[in-house]
Amino acid sequence: MLHRLAAVLLLICGPALLAAAQTSECGRSAIEHELEIRPPNEEPTPHLSLADALDILAIPSVSIAVIERNELRLVCAFGHDASVDSLYQAASMSKLVTAVTALRLVEQGRLSLDADIDTELRTWHLPASDLTKDHAVTLRGLLSMTGGIGVPGFSGYEPGDVLPSLNQILDGAPPAHSPPVRVEYVPGSRYAYSGGGYEIVQALIQDASGEPFVAVPDDLVLKPLGMASSLFAQPLPPDRLAHAAMGHHGDGDALPGGSRLIPEIAAGGLWSTPSDLARLLIDLAASYRGEQGHLLKPATAQAMFAHQNGGSYGLGGAIVGSGHSLVLMKRGQNVGFQGYLLIYPETGQGIVVMTDSDHGTTLAEALIRRAAAVYRWPPLDDLAD
Numbered sequence: 001m002l003h004r005l006a007a008v009l010l011l012i013c014g015p016a017l018l019a020a021a022q023t024s025e026c027g028r029s030a031i032e033h034e035l036e037i038r039p040p041n042e043e044p045t046p047h048l049s050l051a052d053a054l055d056i057l058a059i060p061s062v063s064i065a066v067i068e069r070n071e072l073r074l075v076c077a078f079g080h081d082a083s084v085d086s087l088y089q090a091a092s093m094s095k096l097v098t099a100v101t102a103l104r105l106v107e108q109g110r111l112s113l114d115a116d117i118d119t120e121l122r123t124w125h126l127p128a129s130d131l132t133k134d135h136a137v138t139l140r141g142l143l144s145m146t147g148g149i150g151v152p153g154f155s156g157y158e159p160g161d162v163l164p165s166l167n168q169i170l171d172g173a174p175p176a177h178s179p180p181v182r183v184e185y186v187p188g189s190r191y192a193y194s195g196g197g198y199e200i201v202q203a204l205i206q207d208a209s210g211e212p213f214v215a216v217p218d219d220l221v222l223k224p225l226g227m228a229s230s231l232f233a234q235p236l237p238p239d240r241l242a243h244a245a246m247g248h249h250g251d252g253d254a255l256p257g258g259s260r261l262i263p264e265i266a267a268g269g270l271w272s273t274p275s276d277l278a279r280l281l282i283d284l285a286a287s288y289r290g291e292q293g294h295l296l297k298p299a300t301a302q303a304m305f306a307h308q309n310g311g312s313y314g315l316g317g318a319i320v321g322s323g324h325s326l327v328l329m330k331r332g333q334n335v336g337f338q339g340y341l342l343i344y345p346e347t348g349q350g351i352v353v354m355t356d357s358d359h360g361t362t363l364a365e366a367l368i369r370r371a372a373a374v375y376r377w378p379p380l381d382d383l384a385d
Contacts, residue, residue: 031050032078033049035049039359048366057362059355061079062353063355065277067281075275075278081245087236087245087271088337093331094268095198095316096280097222099317100217100280100296100304103316105216118136124203131148132148141309145191146189149184150181150192150194151180154169154178154267157260159235159257169264178196181196195268199267227279229243230273231272232266245356246258246259246356250358278341283295288304288305304316306319320380321380323346328342331383338355338359339352346378349375365383368380
């Protein structure tokens with residue numbers, strides 16, 4: 001199925017960045033070939049080129065950053081109007097940046113990882129529950145999806161809609177159209193994915209810093225790492241719109257206005273590029289290995305890469321494997337934008353994939369499997385959220 005004229009594949013690379021990172025030549029990368037695509041409810045199609053995969057899945061563009069030996073090895077964008085500078089909604093990959101922001105505040109003594117969150121919240125409070133009588137909700141629980149909090153995710157708002165405030169989101173009050181964020185099981189007893197928990201983290205970060213949430217990751221994470229293309233903003237400022245990819249449904253139709261608005265900004269409101277997110281992964285991996293001079297202290301980074309409360313998450317991402325096979329991964333899925341990131345901290349290998357399509361997860365998983373073979377990653381089990 002060809003949904004674009006002549007199924008043209010456009011490729012644009014960042015020459016200065018690539019030269020500095022000793023990259024391979026983008027147009028000849030082996031990850032562009034031998035992809036196995038598994039469309040929803042269909043038999044897998046093996047041995048596809050990336051150009052054919054984009055057409056089969058009706059994905060306008062994909063942007064990729066590959067990490068090899070602790071450096072950016074490959075930074076490329078493929079597809080219609082593709083550019084390595086294009087901004088994509090990071091969706092739930094935003095949670096990793098939010099987690100690092102919160103952990104920096106912990107290291108500064110402005111938040112506690114294990115205190116009852118209600119002792120640190122000022123502008124909103126979690127309603128009392130019998131479930132928390134003997135087990136408090138903590139920041140550790142929220143970051144690891146073991147906090148007992150509900151509301152898995154958020155679907156966003158159409159351009160022009162009145163957006164809810166953070167307190168309205170947390171209480172499920174109009175104009176919010178999501179349920180209230182409440183305790184639904186005993187904190188620390190099990191893992192359950194919760195975007196709502198990260199909205200409580202947003203409140204904690206604002207109350208601890210005394211600043212609007214968007215300013216805090218900018219000061220503590222984005223600027224220090226040179227993530228100049230990244231910003232938490234919903235909607236995007238007018239001067240950034242020209243650089244933003246337009247989101248698309250699975251049939252290839254563009255979203256009205258180009259994207260949905262995500263006022264649940266800590267959980268899914270980051271706009272970014274793969275190379276920016278790769279910089280964060282490289283920095284976290286270096287801290288994990290005990291290197292000094294990075295955003296987080298080694299002990300904090302090592303906690304990020306460790307299972308928390310017996311669940312499948314560390315602090316900010318899913319954790320799979322151990323030793324050289326240890327990997328942190330995070331999927332992002334907003335309406336119209338899907339992507340994936342992962343990093344092996346021991347070997348300094350990883351990838352970030354961002355797309356402007358509801359079929360982006362399918363393509364991202366194929367690219368990850370291909371990269372694993374091409375770059376000889378340690379064993380990679382099932383990909384997690």
